[in-house]
Amino acid sequence: MMSRRLGCIADDYTGATDLCSMLVRAGRRVIQCFGVPDPDQRIDLQDADAVVVALKSRSIAADKAVKQSLDALHFLQSWGADRFFYKYCSTFDSTNQGNIGPVADALAAELGVEQLFFCPAFPENGRTVHCGHLFVNGVLLSESGMRDHPLNPMTDSNLVRVLQAQTACPAGWLSTHARREPASASRIVVDAITDDDLQSAASLASEHLLLTGGSAIARYWAEAIGIRRSGRWDAGAMNASDRVAFNGTDRGATSDNCVVLAGSCSDATRIQVAEFEKTHPAWHLNVADQASPDLIAEETLRWCEEQWSQSNQPLLISSAANPEVVAAARARWGEWEAASRTESIFASVASGLAERGIRRLIVAGGETSGTVVGALKIPAVRIGYEIAPGVPWVTSTGSPSISLALKSGNFGGPRFFFDALETSP
Ligand SMILES: Nc1ncnc2c1ncn2[C@@H]1O[C@H](COP(=O)(O)OP(=O)(O)O)[C@@H](O)[C@H]1O
């Protein structure tokens, strides 16, 4: 079989990292780019089997999401990709107008594809699809926590109906058990309850030029379509010059230091924060404070320096340890301003940590990860060890390199931060 290269477009940063880790599991060399790379960024993609362009297009206006996705597609074609995957959330998050339908339609039109599968199921993380309905850990999507998502509340579990509202093409669903495709539909939600189902779906789609879904199907599809397999990269180790830069800092940090930045408001992250602060120093941001984000960040960095002067324990900085602190910030600033202030604080803290020599960060939250990666001006990462399903360590390309664990808010068990530390590069 011809050796193929896979080009992927993901609608958020942690979702992209999740996808990368599944492709790495399947023995591929994967590079994740944050945004469509500029030619002058000179990211070396030659040795990659798959390239994932991570966008922040999940909740923006549909026309903008379409434009960015088409730009990403053209970039991936110029790199040499000959199969394409569009990654969205395993909980099918979208606004009422999109963006899953409009983006999928635009990519299909550009590639001349008529029939398209939608396969969000991620059984390992409790997301299953049965008769076109999505379940999260055995509960209908519309009865899960996603019902109250701040940006994209998901109140209908029937994905055919959700998708049909976003596309002019006829939507239907397919059970791989029946091996029966809906006669008139060209936008097809695929059932999957187990990984075996995903494998069957991947093999049904083996001639497809474009597939859409969550991360889990991508691993099997890469296999089914014969994507080049060059084996794993050692994406972990810090090089000697980075260590010199690191130890040259006079502000207390040492090469052992690692900082957890938790900006997710999800229950899973709250449990992880509570578990970690039982044994590690923790700083809780007071976003409701009237001080400017920069001042709050400076105060936070001073606290880090104090901690490093006493011990080299990993530190935790959290903004949303409980619903009350989030409610207080929102009551003071309004929902949008509170989130934007939180992100500004994390951006300044992340830059400040990097200036102080920190080269390992664990970040919880999709938006928070986007903010941190943006503040550190990281154009691309290589994918390393998988800490929990869908969350790998990644290391920035270029020098000085920095290692990051970018965690979707909902992912990982209670001891995720410990697991990340134990496996860190
Ligand atoms: N204390 C807070 N007050 C208001 N907004 C907050 C607070 N803490 C976090 N946020 C915001 O909540 C959002 C969490 O989203 P995100 O980082 O994507 O996590 P998740 O992956 O769980 O959705 C971010 O925009 C973050 O800035």
Ligand SMILES: O=C(O)[C@@H](O)C(=O)COP(=O)(O)O
């Ligand atoms: O598919 C998934 O569940 C994840 O990859 C994902 O996209 C999660 O989204 P965020 O929680 O907003 O990071």
